[in-house]
Amino acid sequence: MIKKWHFYSTLAIIVAFLSLGFKPFKLETSPWFLTEKNSESDYLFPSEKQEDYVSLNIPYVGKRLNGFKEALALKESQGHYRKVNSLGYMGKYQFGSETLRTVGIKNDSKFLHSPALQEKAILALLAQNKWVLRNEIEKYCGKIIGGVTITESGILAAAHLGGAGSVKRFFKNNGKKRLRDAYGTSIRSYMKKFGGYDLSFITANSRATVHDM
Structure with missing residues (x-):
């Protein structure tokens, strides 16, 4: 009985010790899509710098x-x-x-x-x-x-x-x-x-x- 109690006590201490090694953390998030509005419509840019993306207002509609x-x-x-x-x-x-x-x-x-x-x-x-x-x-x-x-x-x-x-x-x-x-x-x-x-x-x-x- 004493051995069993000793075993569970030791296991609890080990679990508690391991738990202390992991600290909660928060991922820093930043907006991935930015909405840029103009007089005609809205566009979504995967960057905060609009100048990184050119000709986004040209729809591809083929050669017809x-x-x-x-x-x-x-x-x-x-x-x-x-x-x-x-x-x-x-x-x-x-x-x-x-x-x-x-x-x-x-x-x-x-x-x-x-x-x-x-x-x-x-x-x-x-x-x-x-x-x-x-x-x-x-x-x-x-x-x-x-x-x-x-x-x-x-x-x-x-x-x-x-x-x-x-x-x-x-x-x-x-x-x-x-x-x-x-x-x-x-x-x-x-x-x-x-x-x-x-x-x-x-x-x-x-x-x-x-x-x-």
Whole structure:
């Protein structure tokens, strides 16, 4: 009986001694995700330094129509629907009032405050320009003009920048004439930057308006 009592007493002392060797501790935690807000939406960054992460506002949507639109919008307005530049061009894709009239929009303010209307407007304008430039698309796609491999999407992007007439002049002068917008951006640079997208979804239509989209 005494031996058994001695055994359990010794075991209790050993357990108590071992327990004292472990002290409770707290893990220091820091926020892993930081929310950075802007006027459009929220982004989550796995760092407290936003500058560590670039181009997070560029969605990857491939080389089809949506990819083309988002890339064009990023260049035109950084993707902001309500942006108005110093020349009065408006919205995500930077439309002028005169161009808006050609796609059936008479109210600039309504256009500026309606993302859905802006998305319809770009589709209508692409359809119009695809009709106006159908001969150039057929004749020059796949060729190298002015050091640029010509594609349908490049042609339509250039038309968005400077109008279909400027694109026709570009080809008429074999790419040698430097055609630029008011900010100095060239037709050639848009043909190169936005080349290679599949815009077969767009049907050429000389009378396309937002009401058709």
